[in-house]
Amino acid sequence: MRATELSELAAFAAVARHRSFRKAGEERGVTASAVSHAVLNLEDRTGVRLLNRTTRSVSLTEAGELLKSHLDSAFGEITAALDALNRFRDTPFGKVRINVPNSIAPFVIGRVIGPLLEKNPNLQLEISATDRLIDIVEQGFDGGIRFGERVTEGMIALRIKPRLRLVVVGSPAYFERRPKPVTPHDLKRHLCIQNMFPSGARYPWDFEKDGQAITFHPAGPLSLDDHELMTHAALGGVALAYVWEDRVEKMIAAGELIQVLDDWCQPEEPLYLYYPSRRHMPAGFRAVIEAMKAE
Structure with missing residues (x-):
């Protein structure tokens, strides 16, 4: 498979995950139009419509849903394979995406960022601060930080800080x-x-x-x-x-x-770093977990 074809598939996977060309572009570090162009090329090359587009929304066709399900598994295996190379490096390598409430982000994760990146210079840390409740799996995050009562059922939750108030x-x-x-x-x-x-x-x-x-x-x-x-x-x-x-x-x-x-004024519920149960945890995210536990 050529690099351009793999790039088109990755662009489609990002759009399918976010249901947005703009958000997919932000994730990939390119413009929304570049993502749209890549997906159009993929559709032209395969001869199959993968997305339904309107001025306000993006949705998957039946073929798009099928392709997404296969790509999720395939890109997961690729990520795991690349991450396995971390054992040959001194420090973890790659991007880690974390979602954290905007109202508490500065004093929950602010003290962790400096030491974490100094210790792991090959790590790329992407933090999205918003008080909106989101599905971290659907939005492509490795983990999130929330109070106990807001952690989605089925997630692994690690208490990270004494209770705030x-x-x-x-x-x-x-x-x-x-x-x-x-x-x-x-x-x-x-x-x-x-x-x-x-x-x-x-x-x-x-x-x-x-x-x-x-x-x-x-x-x-x-x-x-x-x-x-x-x-x-x-x-x-x-x-x-x-x-x-x-x-x-x-x-x-x-x-x-x-x-x-x-x-x-009484303490709030404890804060947790939460993430989906997975067979293979990226070394970069494991480094984040260790940093949060130390803090």
Whole structure:
């Protein structure tokens, strides 16, 4: 098989996996038009339509589904064969793709990246940070990081970090205008940012102390789906924010933010690095696992 034919098959496999020429191009490091051209060449050469294309979507034909099923297995074997060569190298080689929530990515994986790449110079680490829940297998990721309750059933899950927690913070200027809340019930008299998932759904502020659980639903005028924006809004004295403690701990120490209701803020569920069960684990991903375990 010629290199151009293999490249066309790889381009088709990427489109079939992502259902998107743009995302397939991003994965392969080329333009969407280059991927589209490669797939068209494959269809012309085989004389079979593999994709149904509209201005808004891409789907597989019956022939495309059949080809994808064979390619998944074939490319998996190729990847395993190439990865087996790692035992002849000093360090693992190749690309590892990880999905991690955007809101916690900096302080969950940020400390790992430098030492990991320094120790494994032939490793290519690709991290996609998004708070959207995705299927890591369908999207072509080697693994993902999520809280325990969000890990898909059937995945192998490795606990990687002590439990994180959400805390309530406001600026000194904000508390010059309003008294500090003593219990979560006092939040009803405060301006509080509504926390959103990327889907638009709101999630409450949960508290617990001495066995008493309180769920507070903010009804303030500001709704945000990004913890960095929430932090900036709190720094500006706009409202109280319910954000990850690791994100704001330096600002609290510097006096830029004031933390309240500390004894009511309980740890979240543990974080896990999760990945599909597989017969052969790439050496690069194994290096990532070891780095996360060490951290």
